[in-house]
Amino acid sequence: MMTFRILAKGFAMIMTLVLLGFIASHFHLDEMFSQHWIDAEVRGKGIAGQILFVGMAALATALSFPRQVVAFLAGYAFGFALGTALATLAGLLGCMLGFYYARWLGRGFVQKRFPGRIRKLDAFLHQHPFSMTLVIRLLPVGHNASTNLLAGVSSVRAMPFFAGSGLGYLPQNLVFALAGSGVNLAPELRLSLATLLFILSALLGVWLYRRHRQQLAGVTEEADQRVSTD
Numbered sequence: 001m002m003t004f005r006i007l008a009k010g011f012a013m014i015m016t017l018v019l020l021g022f023i024a025s026h027f028h029l030d031e032m033f034s035q036h037w038i039d040a041e042v043r044g045k046g047i048a049g050q051i052l053f054v055g056m057a058a059l060a061t062a063l064s065f066p067r068q069v070v071a072f073l074a075g076y077a078f079g080f081a082l083g084t085a086l087a088t089l090a091g092l093l094g095c096m097l098g099f100y101y102a103r104w105l106g107r108g109f110v111q112k113r114f115p116g117r118i119r120k121l122d123a124f125l126h127q128h129p130f131s132m133t134l135v136i137r138l139l140p141v142g143h144n145a146s147t148n149l150l151a152g153v154s155s156v157r158a159m160p161f162f163a164g165s166g167l168g169y170l171p172q173n174l175v176f177a178l179a180g181s182g183v184n185l186a187p188e189l190r191l192s193l194a195t196l197l198f199i200l201s202a203l204l205g206v207w208l209y210r211r212h213r214q215q216l217a218g219v220t221e222e223a224d225q226r227v228s229t230d
Contacts, residue, residue, distance in 0.1 A: 033060060033069060038077045053077060054090045061094030062101075064145040071173040075180030083177040084170070091173070092166045095148050099161065102152025122154050129160035135208045137168020138201050171201030 033056075042049040057070045070090055074083035125132050133156075136147060151161050175197045 033057070033065065033073055035073075035076065038073055042077045050078070050082075050086060054086055054093065057087070057090035058093035058097060061091050062097040062145065062148070064143070067091045067094075067144055067169065068172060068176045071176035072180035074173075075177030076182070080178055080181040083181060084173050087173045087177055088166060088169050091144075091169045092162060095144075095165045096162060098145055098148030099152040099158065102149040103158075107153045122156065125151070125154060125156045125161075129156050130164045131208055133161050133164025134168045137165055138171065138204055138208070139206070171197055171204075175201075 038053075042053045045052070053074065057065075057074070061067055061070060067087070071084070071087035074087035074090075077083065078086055133151075148165075178193060178197070
């Protein structure tokens with residue numbers, strides 16, 4: 001009975017992924033996030049426009065739409081400060097959607113088929129879930145939606161993962177919201193500030209990684225030993 005439930009959840013996960021892909025393709029969701037859509041449906045619409053933007057952006061980022069584009073359009077629609085806040089909220093909601101989607105539907109199925117890989121991921125995030133998530137989000141590597149799904153099928157605690165994600169999203173959102181906001185600064189100065197923010201966020205990610213590198217090496221070595229005995 002337990003095996004049947006796991007397989008049923010795995011099948012449901014696969015079918016919903018196919019369905020979501022069809023919906024995104026059929027309704028051209030990627031084309032909705034454009035200057036034309038923002039002008040027609042979001043700008044000047046008050047709270048209703050903000051709610052629509054956050055909801056659509058959360059769904060889009062959960063389906064792998066680039067967070068950077070969302071932040072740029074948020075800056076264009078709402079200005080630098082509010083745009084940064086709404087882009088970060090949308091990214092965090094998208095992160096939660098992907099995380100819980102994988103945890104509720106795919107966790108048992110994936111763990112049963114790939115126990116060694118999931119155990120190694122658990123070992124990587126187990127000791128410092130907040131710091132390690134922050135490193136992943138700050139460094140310009142990895143794939144946002146894939147990270148959310150992998151974390152969902154692991155045993156990482158949700159709250160530290162979400163906290164690290166939200167904080168880690170902020171620097172890049174600042175950069176792209178600033179670029180999209182058209183704030184009254186010379187283009188050269190705006191570009192310089194955006195570049196500086198990006199470099200500082202990457203350096204912070206590198207510093208955090210180096211700080212925990214020795215501990216991570218021990219954890220992943222232990223995971224390798226466990227996997228080899230499976």
